Amino acid sequence: MLPKEIIKEIKEKETDIKSLIFVGCGASIADLYPAKYFLEENSKEIRVSSYTANEFNYATPKSVNSNSIIITASLGGATPETVEATIKAKKLGAYVISLTKEKDSPLAKANPDYLIVHGFGKNYASKLEKMTIALQLAVEVLNQFEGYDAYQEMLNGFNKIYDLIEESVLSIVPQAKEFAATYKDEEVVYFMSSGATQNVAYATSICLFMEMQWINSGNFHAGEFFHGPFEIVEEGVPFVLFMNEGKTRPIDSRALTFLQRFDAKVTVLDAKDFGLSSEISKEVVDYFNPMLLTAIMRVYAQQLAEARNHPLTKRRYMWKLEY
Structure with a gap:
């Protein structure tokens, strides 16, 4: 599913999303940062945060529930801390979206609500798909739940x-x-x-x-x-x-x-x-x-x-x- 369709489906199930949390390790948590930055700057209602995966596991924010969206990312899908965070977020009732380049990885088998398999090896642009898709998800969350005046400009950028x-x-x-x-x-x-x-x-x-x-x-x-x-x-x-x-x-x-x-x-x-x-x-x-x-x-x-x-x-x- 495309980011727009994923967020639309989540909204059909839960109209009152109060928080969005980005979770990953190393380069993956860095790749999620532009999406976090975008929402922090533009969202008026939704609480936005990011956690390195093991901190999420040991010091889980109280906002993780059915009113939250958790986006987890691991390039190869085998980062143990991120897999655990995905499972934990699911158990707490959050809507979990996971990003990885490996469709049969442990992250995929952690059973997130939505799995997005991105590219990486084809060319330099494909190496930036994870970062870009995370930003697309953030834009859709903002536009669909709050409205965003520069939505078309973002689509043109993508x-x-x-x-x-x-x-x-x-x-x-x-x-x-x-x-x-x-x-x-x-x-x-x-x-x-x-x-x-x-x-x-x-x-x-x-x-x-x-x-x-x-x-x-x-x-x-x-x-x-x-x-x-x-x-x-x-x-x-x-x-x-x-x-x-x-x-x-x-x-x-x-x-x-x-x-x-x-x-x-x-x-x-x-x-x-x-x-x-x-x-x-x-x-x-x-x-x-x-x-x-x-x-x-x-x-x-x-x-x-x-x-x-x-x-x-x-x-x-x-x-x-x-x-």
Whole structure:
């Protein structure tokens, strides 16, 4: 079923949805963040929150009942904590929607009310289906339960974002190779962004760099940069800044100005350079930055992995030990 049909069916059963909770781990909880950000900014009535899966399991919010929708996500569908959270949410009477790329996974067998199987391996755009579908679900919840004036603009954005991603990734390999050559020997790299893209910085830091490249990393909101982290800035300290189009761009710009002032080693991935607002209405462009910038960063990470002779699939502990 499509997101619109799923939310319509839920509304036919329960007209008084009071809360929507996003649950996942690692990159998956980061992929759900743009949807959470969208609802937090636009919903007037529905309570919105997100939980890393095991915190949901051990400190389950009291709002989980028949008046709530829980969206769980796990790329391969085998994350034990997320599977448990799905089962728990179901037992508490919530409407559970699960996102995964594996239709026969443990997450699917946890029997959510709705299972959405997304793509991943076909191309760079398919890697962003989980994030985009979660946002589509959030848009449908808002529009169907409260109404949303920019609904058509969001639909137009959904129709354009995948093509824009594929066009953009084809143009950036030279820059990605340069990034890889420049950063391959760094012992630590810091990541920053704001708005809906905040957790792109988070996921890049903890997954692509710490997990997949064994490079020490930190990440923080660009607005929080001046409340502690900027003290480590000096010449040559490596940063990656994800620049948004939209309302929070001044926050990113302020951070960039400071990094350049003290000659930090900074790479800027700017959605504006790829024509995001030329394709998508300025009224809703904020919510599409994360998809585009995640895809761009994935190309950079692949080139870094090749330059370091360290495949993105290489692990020291994950999938090898009991933990």
